[in-house]
Amino acid sequence: MQELIQHFPHEAVGIRRFYDECWQVFNCLNAMELLSLEELGYLARVFFQHPFACLGLAKYLPQNAGDVARRYIQDPELLKFIDMECYCWSVVPADRTPMINAGMVFSDRHYGGINYPKGGVGQIAQKLVEGLEKRAVKSATSPG
Numbered sequence: 001m002q003e004l005i006q007h008f009p010h011e012a013v014g015i016r017r018f019y020d021e022c023w024q025v026f027n028c029l030n031a032m033e034l035l036s037l038e039e040l041g042y043l044a045r046v047f048f049q050h051p052f053a054c055l056g057l058a059k060y061l062p063q064n065a066g067d068v069a070r071r072y073i074q075d076p077e078l079l080k081f082i083d084m085e086c087y088c089w090s091v092v093p094a095d096r097t098p099m100i101n102a103g104m105v106f107s108d109r110h111y112g113g114i115n116y117p118k119g120g121v122g123q124i125a126q127k128l129v130e131g132l133e134k135r136a137v138k139s140a141t142s143p144g
Contacts, residue, residue: 008075011078017072018071024056025099028057031053064098064102065095065099066082066095069094
């Protein structure tokens with residue numbers, strides 16, 4: 001965030017406010033165990049375990065990162081940067097990126113850092129397949 005403020009010092013207040021919104025989302029998500037939102041039992045359990053976190057997220061359901069950014073930031077170049085940031089991981093610009101997703105990603109970088117494998121996240125699945133194939137070959141050729 002400091003580096004961003006160095007590049008856009010006239011937007012320092014807006015950048016901090018945008019990140020404050022991102023941190024609100026992150027803190028709500030970080031308070032609960034994250035599993036599939038398609039499981040109704042999980043949703044009910046999480047709501048009863050963390051009602052304030054769930055209610056805190058509810059206000060962000062209809063919001064996108066672009067609208068939230070424009071609420072605090074006016075510089076078109078900085079807004080384009082936020083668009084590019086969102087596009088890198090959501091494959092859509094900020095005005096089509098759900099704020100809940102953006103809040104998690106923008107904040108996670110500062111919470112513990114994001115470490116992606118060389119070649120992108122698709123490499124995880126690729127290496128898993130390669131390992132399974134090697135193991136299957138060894139199993140098929142070993143006496144037993």
